[in-house]
Amino acid sequence: MQEIIVSWSRRRADSPKTFTRRWKWTREDRARIEFYRTELAGCISSATFDAMLEGVNSESLLPFIFCYTVRLKDLDLGFVEAGLVARSWFCLGEGFENLRRVLGPGPRDEGFKYIEDEVEGEDTGYNDPDTEPDDIYVQEQFLTKQMPAGAEEEGALWFNVNIGAPGNYLPGLRGVIRLQSRSTIYQFPLTALSGWSAKYIAPLLFLPNLQELEVEGHATIGGLKDQFYYPLSIPLQLYKGLKSKVKRLSLVDGRMRVDDYDALAELTGNLEYLQIYHTYRYEELSPQEYASIASFFRKNNRSTLSLEEICINDIPGTDMVDVN
Template structure:
């Protein structure tokens, strides 16, 4: 009877390169025999990084890499999908991850050279697996492609009330529903902020990801040093009030300086949020002082919320472009009413002037599409098709004692 050991090397290579085997599976296969070990060591890995998926695949991967870091050298591409916790949907509430003392020490030791201290602490917290992505990039020096997908920077998606947020976080931590209002004016947000503190980057004028917080052109993460393809979208590009949201363009300026980047596909990037404009000139000029220029040959800036001067600033970073595709959030958009018109001719001239040797007018395209044409369904890549039943509404009913106090006040007046 033929066994797996009788199969030709080429077929074994195809088997071990398949998507059905996890890194943990490959690690165990390597221990079977010298033949398996030699074959697996040459297999490239195309990995799907699932943020906050309930199966904890990202956390388990890092645990595996802490034991066998050589596996990271075989990562060829990473595609990120987003599975944030949903209000009222317990099936999506990923439980908190616990590290051993030895693992925490390893994470601090390995991460301290590359990551911010806040990122390491967020990893320790065990609630936001997105914090693991920059740490994973410390293990993947041969990575060629990184697609961040439709990113979402919060722990819970979509918009939620304080009671819902508290219920989700406490349930994820294995706690009962402890919170109750301390007074008539306690809406719960202070308590939610306290129990979720440190899990996402500190917000100032922008809403960054942990990936953004660890972009350092002076010392790139090992997994970014050989990237040739990069893609980045943003999931929630319009808030309930109609204001435009997007991932912060100041980080795009840094991304364009990745040392071997050839293609950058950018969607829903912004210098404007809630009608506040954060221009790119200061960021770009600070990067140019180090005499850096982008190696990007193909640049796509789709449905981004920039002003004219922001395109001018980005163009200053380039010098090797062979194709530019762009579109902007127009004055007629439901997202944002522009205070300054965008000139198609001026945008094209900005990039042509900086890429005289490689770019022609025929290679600069204005992409035109209908606002809101993207799918709004639940079954986009990265989302569970079955979100399960709703949580018990008992946990979200207003505090009865507070209601009684309000009624008493009404009687007094």
């Protein structure tokens, strides 16, 4: 297997009828998953295995899959359905109630017992959510088994929190040459971030064989009137002194400040092409800031990145003023 394309077309956050029932693992399956929890403890977090066992968020299976796809070259994570991974959407009640009514009973409920010879995914006949014990659906406990917890994890995937770091990546990602990680355009309401945390761009940049990277929907700012700000320079201190091998980088609809682009540029050193693009909805940079950003990347990729190969919001580097 050399190529994987992930599709997010099955469920829509605003349409409960597109949701599916909770997946039921057999006892044998659960025992096997518990075995891998120990076997792969150095690669995948225990919380991710909890999410797998819950049978709700199938994206939690990706880190496990990427432990074995050692021939993988091209990875397209698709356009993530942002509403399905936006913790605030669930906490506000709408998503939580939709899931509660659609999924059926939780693993501790009487109607969810595991039978040795049962068929995976078999319908239990559960129809009335009001008969489900409330403690099964204690909101915070439930959500921590569906998506990574924490304010800065808004919109993050289990893939993001398990990818690894330089010298310790998931085995199936070490040979990836081209990678796309994108999110649907979605403004998370009243949240700490207006997209998935841009800090997760860094571990992608340092995948050992990656040459082309495209990301979309990342952020360091958010909240009402952008009141929250998480400077990218802080988490990127972990990578200080390292230089990415990536040659082509595209950053689309990222909600970041100029200093964040500077911090990101310091991680690069072999770029041959740079594209930064914002749709009208996210146009927050001035032409003067375009020039500053282009200069940041030129400074760190002097021998490989020419002005002709820089494009920010359809303006080529050669047309920017004061770019060195």
